[in-house]
Amino acid sequence: MINAVEVTGLSKSFGKETVLKDINISFEAGKIHGIVGRNGSGKTVLMKCILGFLKPDSGKACVFGNVIGKDTDFAPDTGMMIETPGFIATESGANNLKWLLNLRKGRKVDVVSYMNMIGLDAKSKKPVGKYSLGMRQRLGIAQAIMENPKLLILDEPMNGLDNKGVDDMRSLFLKLKEQGVTIILCSHNPLDISQLCDTVCEIDAGVLKTVR
Ligand SMILES: Nc1ncnc2c1ncn2[C@@H]1O[C@H](COP(=O)(O)OP(=O)(O)OP(=O)(O)O)[C@@H](O)[C@H]1O
Numbered sequence: 001m002i003n004a005v006e007v008t009g010l011s012k013s014f015g016k017e018t019v020l021k022d023i024n025i026s027f028e029a030g031k032i033h034g035i036v037g038r039n040g041s042g043k044t045v046l047m048k049c050i051l052g053f054l055k056p057d058s059g060k061a062c063v064f065g066n067v068i069g070k071d072t073d074f075a076p077d078t079g080m081m082i083e084t085p086g087f088i089a090t091e092s093g094a095n096n097l098k099w100l101l102n103l104r105k106g107r108k109v110d111v112v113s114y115m116n117m118i119g120l121d122a123k124s125k126k127p128v129g130k131y132s133l134g135m136r137q138r139l140g141i142a143q144a145i146m147e148n149p150k151l152l153i154l155d156e157p158m159n160g161l162d163n164k165g166v167d168d169m170r171s172l173f174l175k176l177k178e179q180g181v182t183i184i185l186c187s188h189n190p191l192d193i194s195q196l197c198d199t200v201c202e203i204d205a206g207v208l209k210t211v212r
């Protein structure tokens with residue numbers, strides 16, 4: 001068994017508020033892992049620690065054998081969508097994706113195929129500022145997957161999607177898993193968790209426990 005992510009003894013507080021207490025969890029490669037828990041329980045904070053956006057007070061997160069904040073600043077080979085994806089409001093969806101790729105070493109990626117894959121019209125000149133919530137969310141998912149990451153960290157990826165969108169994304173995530181991608185996702189939707197996830201853990205009062 002190869003673990004994509006290993007979190008060891010990780011704790012994180014903000015001022016007097018202890019959000020995560022001594023978290024220990026491994027996420028096996030090639031599976032879909034769900035994280036559940038009430039609003040404010042620390043799911044997003046844990047994801048940000050794994051990605052390298054937040055520094056734990058103690059303990060560590062390790063992604064594909066790299067200790068975050070030591071061997072690497074940010075999780076390698078990882079696509080992510082955390083909270084509301086941010087885009088340039090005045091530019092089209094396709095231009096936003098091209099811009100992000102350009103920032104990252106000008107990689108050649110067929111953004112049209114990714115936009116089609118997640119159900120957006122790549123030819124549309126509509127600026128992202130005029131997108132609906134679900135359209136923005138779809139663009140965020142396209143951005144997360146467009147560089148063929150080995151690990152996907154998705155915070156509430158189904159937010160604002162219509163029923164067809166939810167079905168499309170579920171199929172897409174299962175297809176990516178078949179291709180060997182590891183997915184960690186937070187969701188408040190019990191169906192996402194039961195239908196998609198191979199393992200489930202819950203954060204409650206700062207403590208993480210394995211549900212299945
Ligand atoms: N940068 C920060 N500074 C101070 N407190 C923070 C910061 N980020 C998160 N917190 C606090 O940490 C706690 C956990 O927040 P987090 O966003 O991880 O919750 P969550 O489980 O993702 O909730 P939700 O289901 O609403 O998305 C909250 O009390 C939040 O206010």
Ligand SMILES: [Mg+2]
Pocket residue numbers: 043044045155
């Ligand atoms: Mg959250």
